[in-house]
Amino acid sequence: MNVAENIDLVRNRIAAACRKTNHSPDDIKLVAVTKTVGVEAIEEVLAGGVTMVGENRIQEAWQKFQLVESYAEWHMIGHLQRNKVKQCLRFAQTIQSVDSVRLAREIHVQAEKLARSIEVLIQVNTSGEASKFGFTPDEVGDALAEIAQLSRLKVKGLMTIGAFSPDEKVVRASFVRLRALRDSLQENLLPAVELKELSMGMTNDFEIAVEEGSTMIRIGRSIFGERT
Numbered sequence: 215m216n217v218a219e220n221i222d223l224v225r226n227r228i229a230a231a232c233r234k235t236n237h238s239p240d241d242i243k244l245v246a247v248t249k250t251v252g253v254e255a256i257e258e259v260l261a262g263g264v265t266m267v268g269e270n271r272i273q274e275a276w277q278k279f280q281l282v283e284s285y286a287e288w289h290m291i292g293h294l295q296r297n298k299v300k301q302c303l304r305f306a307q308t309i310q311s312v313d314s315v316r317l318a319r320e321i322h323v324q325a326e327k328l329a330r331s332i333e334v335l336i337q338v339n340t341s342g343e344a345s346k347f348g349f350t351p352d353e354v355g356d357a358l359a360e361i362a363q364l365s366r367l368k369v370k371g372l373m374t375i376g377a378f379s380p381d382e383k384v385v386r387a388s389f390v391r392l393r394a395l396r397d398s399l400q401e402n403l404l405p406a407v408e409l410k411e412l413s414m415g416m417t418n419d420f421e422i423a424v425e426e427g428s429t430m431i432r433i434g435r436s437i438f439g440e441r442t
């Protein structure tokens with residue numbers, strides 16, 4: 215495994231998907247998903263020019279955050295329990311996995327105590343798979359109306375995990391759904407909230423996501439190899 219080479223390969227694949235659909239690679243942020251990955255490999259990915267890392271477990275993330283010396287933006291990308299929010303705010307600059315209004319309220323309360331703000335994405339279950347967290351597309355409008363009132367939360371956009379399916383059409387449909395949802399919400403939202411980011415696309419499906427307007431892809435295995 216060569217992290218630097220793998221980053222180049224991913225960047226080339228992003229560029230190719232962009233060429234196909236007239237997007238600009240400059241508009242696509244790469245979040246290296248470092249769950250289960252050791253500190254040394256995280257340092258390598260940061261040395262390779264990636265600035266964002268994503269973790270899904272609070273305890274693991276906090277331990278590594280304390281050991282990694284290079285600058286990084288730490289993103290929480292996994293389901294977050296309300297009793298872990300306080301600890302999450304010790305390292306996260308963005309929480310991508312806001313999947314309930316109660317969670318959003320707790321993030322606000324804890325951020326208020328720290329007199330800080332926190333960037334968040336609203337997670338949407340676009341595939342309808344029962345195993346996945348996130349608001350249903352129907353719920354997002356009402357939830358956002360409430361979450362937008364929480365002054366310590368800076369809502370930056372939406373996040374989804376693509377359908378788990380061998381059928382490309384099914385996968386693509388989940389990304390199209392997120393983009394369409396963003397577009398319709400944006401029309402009805404206060405100007406204060408700009409849903410700029412669409413965090414969608416992982417190792418198995420990021421090219422499809424880029425073709426459908428992703429602004430942020432979350433990549434683990436294509437950079438670090440299979441997780442053991």
Ligand SMILES: *Cc1c(COP(=O)(O)O)cnc(C)c1O
Pocket residue numbers: 247249270291292375416417418432433434435436
């Ligand atoms: C693990 C994970 C990823 C990265 O998945 P890969 O298949 O390793 O690229 C992206 N997003 C979330 C929410 C994850 O849990």
